[in-house]
Amino acid sequence: MLLTERETNEGLLVSVCDRDVLGETFEAGEFSLTVEEEFYAEDAAEADEEAVAGALARAAVANIVGREAVEVAVEHGFVDESTVLDLGETRHAQLLRL
Structure with a gap:
């Protein structure tokens, strides 16, 4: 998996x-998601x-794409299936902590 961490004013x-999935576009009904290299791969590290x-x-906020990455988030209780x-x-x- 590719992992990027960025500090923002919001956390x-x-x-x-x-x-x-990097560089691919996926669609379901009216929803479309392009896994942009600039967002997901720039300064990313391989991660287990x-x-x-x-x-x-x-x-504070996370965007998670891909079967393996989402499975990790669900299995560890960060995202509800x-x-x-x-x-x-x-x-x-997506994960958002308020």
Whole structure:
């Protein structure tokens, strides 16, 4: 998985995606998601499950794309399965802590 952590005025922004979805566009009904290299891969590091879970634990906001990445977020309790979007070949979830 590719993991990026950015400090913002609102807290830590985490983006994580499966490598195989990078640069792809997925659609479901009226919803469309392009996994932009600039957002998900620029300054990203390869990350295992432990690193992704650690970053999500610290995140104020997270964008998560890909079957493996979303599975990590769900299994570790950061995202409720019922809120995950299925986009054909991939999955997408967001995390927001207030």
